[in-house]
Amino acid sequence: MLIFIGTGLWDEKDISLRGLEYAKNSDEIYAEFYTSKPSTTIEKLERLIGKKVNLLERADLEERSIEIVKKAKDRDVVILVPGDPMIATTHSSIRVQAEMCGVKSKVIHSSSIxxxxxxxxxxxxxxxxxxxxxxxxxxxxxxxxxxxxxxxxxxxxxxxxxxxxxxxxxxxxxxxxxxxxxxxxxxxxxxxxxxxxxxxxxxxxxxxxxxxxxxxxxxxxxxxxxxxxxxxxxxxxxxxxxxxxxxxxxxxxx
Amino acid sequence: MLIFIGTGLWDEKDISLRGLEYAKNSDEIYAEFYTSKPSTTIEKLERLIGKKVNLLERADLEERSIEIVKKAKDRDVVILVPGDPMIATTHSSIRVQAEMCGVKSKVIHSSSIxxxxxxxxxxxxxxxxxxxxxxxxxxxxxxxxxxxxxxxxxxxxxxxxxxxxxxxxxxxxxxxxxxxxxxxxxxxxxxxxxxxxxxxxxxxxxxxxxxxxxxxxxxxxxxxxxxxxxxxxxxxxxxxxxxxxxxxxxxxxx
CATH class of the missing domain: 3.30.950.10 (Tetrapyrrole methylase, C-terminal domain)
Structure with missing residues (x-):
């Protein structure tokens, strides 16, 4: 499953309890700081979740998103997103792509401007x-x-x-x-x-x-x-x- | 200080880490289920925060809000609000009232529809x-x-x-x-x-x-x-x- 988790308005403390729980229980975690600039770092997110967090670049989201979708076929893959996911249309395109590939997805909401x-x-x-x-x-x-x-x-x-x-x-x-x-x-x-x-x-x-x-x-x-x-x-x-x-x-x- | 904390979209797990921290460190906690109907209970919120949570009725918010404002003069008083606070104009009126009485306030955001x-x-x-x-x-x-x-x-x-x-x-x-x-x-x-x-x-x-x-x-x-x-x-x-x-x-x- 592909799980989009909002990290909220400002820093890593704006993630919800539900979001943190899903992240802790996942198999693989990515984060993107491209659609917004959160006031946190990969290191702080890793410390909070207790797992490795991989940074996604623009091209990972817009050109190579199929690679992440494929990984989510038989594992729980998380994408951490600043604010509330899907405010950026980049994320909704990936969610549609996943569904087309038979990969289920989920969105965990958070605070947004x-x-x-x-x-x-x-x-x-x-x-x-x-x-x-x-x-x-x-x-x-x-x-x-x-x-x-x-x-x-x-x-x-x-x-x-x-x-x-x-x-x-x-x-x-x-x-x-x-x-x-x-x-x-x-x-x-x-x-x-x-x-x-x-x-x-x-x-x-x-x-x-x-x-x-x-x-x-x-x-x-x-x-x-x-x-x-x-x-x-x-x-x-x-x-x-x-x-x-x-x-x-x-x-x-x- | 008067602190409005959003409990988020659905149940008590939608509160942010920041919101939970502020609630745990406060002196007195109220919750209102009037401006929206969250899928949680006072008991679940109490268990989560580890403190007594007092339920506010409509009249407490709209007619007797000055009483809560007064309590926040020299203590940290929290109002737990479903969703993101201030989407309901009821809350913004209380925040203005507090400022007029010299009581500082703060808003901790959360997920919202x-x-x-x-x-x-x-x-x-x-x-x-x-x-x-x-x-x-x-x-x-x-x-x-x-x-x-x-x-x-x-x-x-x-x-x-x-x-x-x-x-x-x-x-x-x-x-x-x-x-x-x-x-x-x-x-x-x-x-x-x-x-x-x-x-x-x-x-x-x-x-x-x-x-x-x-x-x-x-x-x-x-x-x-x-x-x-x-x-x-x-x-x-x-x-x-x-x-x-x-x-x-x-x-x-x-």
Missing amino acids: VSAICGITGLHNYKFGKSATVSYPYGDTVSRAPIDVIHANQSIGAHTILFLDLHPEPMRIDKAIGILEKIDKKVSNLFGVGIARAGSEDCVVKCERLEKLKKFDFGDPMHILVILAKLHFTEYEYLRVFANAPEELETIVN | VSAICGITGLHNYKFGKSATVSYPYGDTVSRAPIDVIHANQSIGAHTILFLDLHPEPMRIDKAIGILEKIDKKVSNLFGVGIARAGSEDCVVKCERLEKLKKFDFGDPMHILVILAKLHFTEYEYLRVFANAPEELETIVN
């Missing part, structure tokens, strides 16, 4: 719309996708989570806002919430207009950015208290 | 739009909110998660579809994915048009329902393999 964002920002879960990724420009070409998604979401009063590109290095909030402004100057005026190191003891959350957020020092990655639609009063209140939001944020309360 | 839905259905995380709750009718009055949200999401090509009312008892998928059809007969023709007991060993997932899904036997609650927008081909493929979707689902592949 997708739900944690509500506790961090106070934004209501039911008001988030589609999400998008801000990618590094490819030569002179910049993907318009994040701006299109922000506009689509605003047309239905929904907030937008923007994931920031990880490769070649985790993108920072100032860089991401710069890229958005190049596509559409008007975004500078929108309110956003920047988040650094979600799930850690030194998580930083700050709400401001993007033009000001760009100058705020969030410290080290991982960073993530939320673009706000109209707010419920309790969302405003939470952002004032926990994200040092300016008073003028009240202008977008519905 | 909000991200787990991707692994269960294969639907891409970035394509989910706003969510809504299907409520029991209040006399003759039925809330139009879920239908309005489905339409808004479909206008931007987004899937819709529908949470089903929990009180007085957890609503089942057939009942929820019946309520939706009463507001708008045309929903019967939409494709949906029904999910029962997410995160458990006997999780059931089935994709069909709502009129047929209504007749499918999902077994015991908790149930949840996703209404599909246009699909990416890989979403179609995953639903065919893991949710027994009919071939005609291909008609909504984009």
Whole structure:
């Protein structure tokens, strides 16, 4: 069996008791730090589980995944995945491939930025719309996708989570806002919430207009950015208290 | 300090190592099974943590929350919450109240249906739009909110998660579809994915048009329902393999 185990939001302590139990009982363990950058190491995972953990590279996941699937034919093979598995489509493709090869699979869930964002920002879960990724420009070409998604979401009063590109290095909030402004100057005026190191003891959350957020020092990655639609009063209140939001944020309360 | 700890998707084994550590080191522990129905008991939580766990009722959360906040002034007080904390706005209100009273707080995240839905259905995380709750009718009055949200999401090509009312008892998928059809007969023709007991060993997932899904036997609650927008081909493929979707689902592949 092929078992995808989420290691959760920040470090190895975010794995669930169920996840740790499955890992300890497995025959072979792999980990990938490609679809997200967890704040743990192979060594810490090995110490926790008490077994060897093999690091998978991008090509192992995207080109040679059949090799891992084959190993799972008659053994219990675990893939440790940062956050909650299957948020990255890379994992769901491997799960379909396994089933096609007659290999059963299982997913052990864990914490993810997708739900944690509500506790961090106070934004209501039911008001988030589609999400998008801000990618590094490819030569002179910049993907318009994040701006299109922000506009689509605003047309239905929904907030937008923007994931920031990880490769070649985790993108920072100032860089991401710069890229958005190049596509559409008007975004500078929108309110956003920047988040650094979600799930850690030194998580930083700050709400401001993007033009000001760009100058705020969030410290080290991982960073993530939320673009706000109209707010419920309790969302405003939470952002004032926990994200040092300016008073003028009240202008977008519905 | 007031510490909200998520116990995760299904039972007490879904708590994270970090969550368990914080609970063990705390002075006083409460749990609430009101905002969701976890498949655990106070006794199992007590055995796991090795301390007394006090059950909170609705009124403790919504009317008398100041009492718990006060206890957290000079002690570490834990509230165990099903899923990931702060998905329910009840919790975020208490966190704001605590801060106003000068009581620091912390959130320990865990797995939630909000991200787990991707692994269960294969639907891409970035394509989910706003969510809504299907409520029991209040006399003759039925809330139009879920239908309005489905339409808004479909206008931007987004899937819709529908949470089903929990009180007085957890609503089942057939009942929820019946309520939706009463507001708008045309929903019967939409494709949906029904999910029962997410995160458990006997999780059931089935994709069909709502009129047929209504007749499918999902077994015991908790149930949840996703209404599909246009699909990416890989979403179609995953639903065919893991949710027994009919071939005609291909008609909504984009």
